[in-house]
Amino acid sequence: MSSRALDCPVIVSCGDPSGIGPELAARAWEHFGARLPFVWIGDPAHLPRGTKIREISQPSEASTHASAGLPVLPHPFPAAAEPGKPDPANARAVIDVIARGVDLVMRGQGSALCTAPIHKKALHDGAGFAFPGHTEFLAHLAGVDRVVMMLASSNATPPLRVVPATIHIALADVPTAFTPQLLRDTVRITAQGLRRDFGFDTPRIAVAGLNPHAGEGGAMGHEELDWMNDEIASLRAEGYALSGPLPADTLFHARARQTYDAVICAYHDQALIPIKTLDFDGGVNITLGLPFVRTSPDHGTAYDIAGLGRANPASLIAALEMAARMGAARGA
Numbered sequence: 668m669s670s671r672a673l674d675c676p677v678i679v680s681c682g683d684p685s686g687i688g689p690e691l692a693a694r695a696w697e698h699f700g701a702r703l704p705f706v707w708i709g710d711p712a713h714l715p716r717g718t719k720i721r722e723i724s725q726p727s728e729a730s731t732h733a734s735a736g737l738p739v740l741p742h743p744f745p746a747a748a749e750p751g752k753p754d755p756a757n758a759r760a761v762i763d764v765i766a767r768g769v770d771l772v773m774r775g776q777g778s779a780l781c782t783a784p785i786h787k788k789a790l791h792d793g794a795g796f797a798f799p800g801h802t803e804f805l806a807h808l809a810g811v812d813r814v815v816m817m818l819a820s821s822n823a824t825p826p827l828r829v830v831p832a833t834i835h836i837a838l839a840d841v842p843t844a845f846t847p848q849l850l851r852d853t854v855r856i857t858a859q860g861l862r863r864d865f866g867f868d869t870p871r872i873a874v875a876g877l878n879p880h881a882g883e884g885g886a887m888g889h890e891e892l893d894w895m896n897d898e899i900a901s902l903r904a905e906g907y908a909l910s911g912p913l914p915a916d917t918l919f920h921a922r923a924r925q926t927y928d929a930v931i932c933a934y935h936d937q938a939l940i941p942i943k944t945l946d947f948d949g950g951v952n953i954t955l956g957l958p959f960v961r962t963s964p965d966h967g968t969a970y971d972i973a974g975l976g977r978a979n980p981a982s983l984i985a986a987l988e989m990a991a992r993m994g995a996a997r998g999a
């Protein structure tokens with residue numbers, strides 16, 4: 668491991684303490700020990716009883732302590748955490764921990780930020796959280812106008828990387844929100860991310876149609892004819908290796924995945940259903956377009972199993988590995 672990686676560990680925000688985040692952080696530390704030092708920001712009282720921890724005062728101390736316990740930057744919360752039952756009293760602190768993590772990576776004290784899941788409605792109800800999720804909140808904290816959500820598989824061959832162009836909005840709002848400018852920005856940021864963080868010199872990007880059969884020549888919807896064909900042609904003329912608009916139903920099987928490095932989808936479920944079906948345990952959520960690396964497991968707070976010891980840490984482990992790899996590459 669490079670000396671920068673030792674000085675500059677991955678920062679993990681605790682997420683919702685009544686979800687599975689704390690127990691997964693403990694499991695991830697058991698998995699990695701000192702092999703991939705990371706720092707958990709949260710309230711030590713929210714970790715499973717018996718978790719070995721080492722309280723530290725700055726991230727650079729993590730590597731010294733990671734073999735003995737989970738390095739923790741303590742962030743006291745007002746209330747205890749009852750599994751599966753978010754306490755509105757804790758909502759503000761959940762948000763503050765994310766902001767503290769961003770501050771650390773923006774000041775170069777962490778190589779990347781890996782966020783444990785939050786419950787958006789619990790944060791909205793408890794603290795007036797005005798963002799649909801981490802993605803938009805992180806863009807706000809970093810002062811960036813447009814970012815892109817990408818979910819990448821770790822265990823699929825060929826791999827799958829999906830980008831929902833619109834994210835957490837009602838399906839009824841998608842046709843209005845999915846505009847030529849949004850597609851253009853999404854292609855640009857996705858291509859930059861694939862070059863910078865995934866090592867593709869000329870990334871191949873597929874674009875899924877909005878409608879069944881990509882509109883079938885206007886018989887099943889008109890957005891492909893109205894603007895998607897022209898916008899994709901224009902982006903291709905600018906040098907992007909783009910294909911589409913392609914029918915989404917035949918875009919995710921193994922042979923199709925060999926033809927692109929990422930696929931831009933029109934809306935959330937068009938992108939997330941295939942990746943979570945193919946690799947729920949190894950899926951990693953990445954925010955492209957930020958001035959720092961951010962990853963996250965692909966799953967949510969899983970209140971139904973929180974505290975039962977049944978949560979699978981594989982997605983968090985994959986997210987930590989990806990964060991460390993991307994952070995190291997950017998620092999090189």
Ligand SMILES: NC(=O)C1=CN([C@@H]2O[C@H](COP(=O)(O)OP(=O)(O)OC[C@H]3O[C@@H](n4cnc5c(N)ncnc54)[C@H](O)[C@@H]3O)[C@@H](O)[C@H]2O)C=CC1
Nearest residue numbers: 783784785786787788963965966967968969971972978979
């Ligand atoms: N990055 C983030 O902060 C994310 C947050 N969420 C939020 O999480 C909350 C709950 O969302 P849901 O749709 O219920 O999705 P979820 O991913 O929390 O749970 C869906 C199902 O998968 C299971 N599951 C999830 N993670 C698992 C794991 N590691 N091991 C074993 N089983 C697991 C759960 O038990 C549940 O049956 C929502 O508020 C949602 O917005 C959802 C996805 C990502």
Ligand SMILES: NCC(=O)COP(=O)(O)O
Nearest residue numbers: 799800801802803952963
């Ligand atoms: N469905 C993905 C998800 O909810 C993750 O959102 P974010 O918190 O990473 O913006």
